[in-house]
Amino acid sequence: MAFFARTFRFDYRRKMDQLRPTLVKGGAGIGANATVVCCNTLGRYCFIGAGTVVTKNVPDYALVVGNPGHQIGWMCECGERLTDDLNCLTCAKSYEKTEIGLHRSEKTRGKINQPLLSRGE
Numbered sequence: 551m552a553f554f555a556r557t558f559r560f561d562y563r564r565k566m567d568q569l570r571p572t573l574v575k576g577g578a579g580i581g582a583n584a585t586v587v588c589c590n591t592l593g594r595y596c597f598i599g600a601g602t603v604v605t606k607n608v609p610d611y612a613l614v615v616g617n618p619g620h621q622i623g624w625m626c627e628c629g630e631r632l633t634d635d636l637n638c639l640t641c642a643k644s645y646e647k648t649e650i651g652l653h654r655s656e657k658t659r660g661k662i663n664q665p666l667l668s669r670g671e
């Protein structure tokens with residue numbers, strides 16, 4: 551993972567006032583060797599694929615891959631990819647679109663996958 555945090559060249563010590571913030575919000579996941587260009591924000595619970603170059607702000611819960619990074623879907627808080635109708639098949643959470651990405655809905659729907667292992671009950 552790399553954060554590019556400068557917009558200037560050479561003698562950085564005299565130009566510390568030119569540093570620009572890069573914000574990573576809670577729950578965000580960043581894959582190996584991903585690069586985040588300065589001044590961008592990674593939204594809550596977004597997921598950045600390995601090797602992705604992030605060149606713009608990433609919405610909450612967005613799944614972003616590629617160079618330059620582009621959104622290919624949405625992610626759940628549990629780390630699973632959401633269906634097209636914004637439901638998680640693993641934990642049954644559902645989401646609604648907002649201006650900044652997704653917002654988790656209070657109601658749960660969808661089918662929860664059966665656990666792989668029995669708990670001995």
Ligand SMILES: [Zn+2]
Binds near residue numbers: 630643
């Ligand atoms: Zn989930």
